[in-house]
Amino acid sequence: MISLHKKLWIPGPTEVKDDVLEQQSNKLFGHRSNDFTLLYNSVLDQLREFFKTEQHITVITASGTLFMDISGRNLIRPGKKALCLVNGSFSDRMYKTLVNCGVEAEKVDIEWGKAPKPEHIKEKLDQSEFDVVTVCQNETSTGVKVDLKAFGDLLKNYPETLLVVDAVSSLGGDLILPDEMGTDLIFASTQKCFALPPGLAVGIVSQKALDRTKEVPNRGSYTDLNAIFAYFEKKRQTPSTPNISLLFAFDYKLKQMLKEGAKNISARLTELRDYTHKWALDHGFGLFAEEGYSSVTVSTIANKLEKDVGALNKALGEKGFVIANGYGKLKNQTFRIGHMGDHTLDDLKELLAAIEEIWEL
Ligand SMILES: Cc1ncc(COP(=O)(O)O)c(C=O)c1O
Structure with a gap:
């Protein structure tokens, strides 16, 4: 059975708003x-x-x-x-x-x-x-x-x-x-x-x-x-x-x-990227991407604290969120937060608070 909806913080597919989904009917x-x-x-x-x-x-x-x-x-x-x-x-x-x-x-x-x-x-x-x-x-x-x-x-x-x-x-x-x-x-x-x-x-x-x-x-x-x-x-x-x-x-x-405008969308997502990076560094994690070349839409965080990403996602699922583990050979060494589409800073704060609670950061 398909489980309860989890807000998509994976780097695609990303969260789709109800009004957009409804257009398909x-x-x-x-x-x-x-x-x-x-x-x-x-x-x-x-x-x-x-x-x-x-x-x-x-x-x-x-x-x-x-x-x-x-x-x-x-x-x-x-x-x-x-x-x-x-x-x-x-x-x-x-x-x-x-x-x-x-x-x-x-x-x-x-x-x-x-x-x-x-x-x-x-x-x-x-x-x-x-x-x-x-x-x-x-x-x-x-x-x-x-x-x-x-x-x-x-x-x-x-x-x-x-x-x-x-x-x-x-x-x-x-x-x-x-x-x-x-x-x-x-x-x-x-x-x-x-x-x-x-x-x-x-x-x-x-x-x-x-x-x-x-x-x-x-x-x-x-x-x-x-x-x-x-x-x-x-x-x-x-x-x-x-x-x-x-x-x-x-x-x-x-x-x-x-209506929002390409520049404003990019500025909003850049703010999410910067907030995510600061959060990661403040909590003792690292950043995987070369400095100056960090994606605006997906943050790859180096798992320096060696936390269990699989267990995190399970617990996050119960709170209605999902993030992504590292890709391929980067699994567990990194984890990824996809912040693209319509996500806002308030949404991101909610997600990060949930991670802090689960990992007791
Ligand atoms: C950079 C990049 N290229 C290609 C793909 C493949 O795209 P699709 O699954 O839409 O074919 C992805 C999917 O995650 C991607 O992130």
Whole structure:
């Protein structure tokens, strides 16, 4: 039996408000109707306004990982290579996905907890040609963010190389402006900073990336980025049947996000991050992420007191909360608090008070 609801302080899926959930119960219409065109384009227009972008935008019925496959099948020409910055589990998933798509990919390993920086790839870019560089803007496994603009600026010197960015757990939370930062494909899932249920993925695509797709054969069908935008150009709809119910919720949620404003959302989440960090240090824990590169949406706390994270979560569950243990090899060495979406400082104080009580801090 599914247990009592626990407020989600995990780094996705995050807590979804009742009014947003309720939007999914709107009566359906056909995805080839004018009503659908209006709904879908309202979502895209709001995304364009939120991210202040002139680039192409699509919303696909899938989770964010689909965009890793899309990257592998659309952006790397035959005989060309990808360069993947890997500093955690999700950036590694991107590398592996490209390899699974049959792409030749070179991996630059960076210690978990540290941030990828332009200096990690500059020499490689000078020595060899790469069709794409991949980077994870917000490594959810470690709580490390990257300075995207620094990568965008670097790649201005390599016009054949596209910047492909996994921002699954930060887009819509951290302040990310694709045009200013110079990204060519940046993608996210709805269950993170958009505070919606899982099931939709957002991709923001430069003209350069879209042009590149024409030079890449075997793009598949669901993963054919060129076909997605060609269909949109003609019909202003999606090539296959989308999750209309979630799009109702997305349209509604974006109105709330625009009202709060991208800068204010990012400032609110930064305050939660800073409060969480201070709390952790004041109680004798450590911070896992390299200084200056801490994620705005997920705090990874070094478990210096060697507390039992599994037992904590069990006890927290009885109080109606859940946090995340460390990811993979970081289990028990770290624990993570996801503070994305609609969470507020008052909510966070409630959670931290519950942890203090359970661990007798
Ligand atoms: C940084 C990052 N990339 C990719 C993914 C995978 O996203 P999805 O589960 O929506 O496919 C996640 C999920 O947690 C993530 O945090």
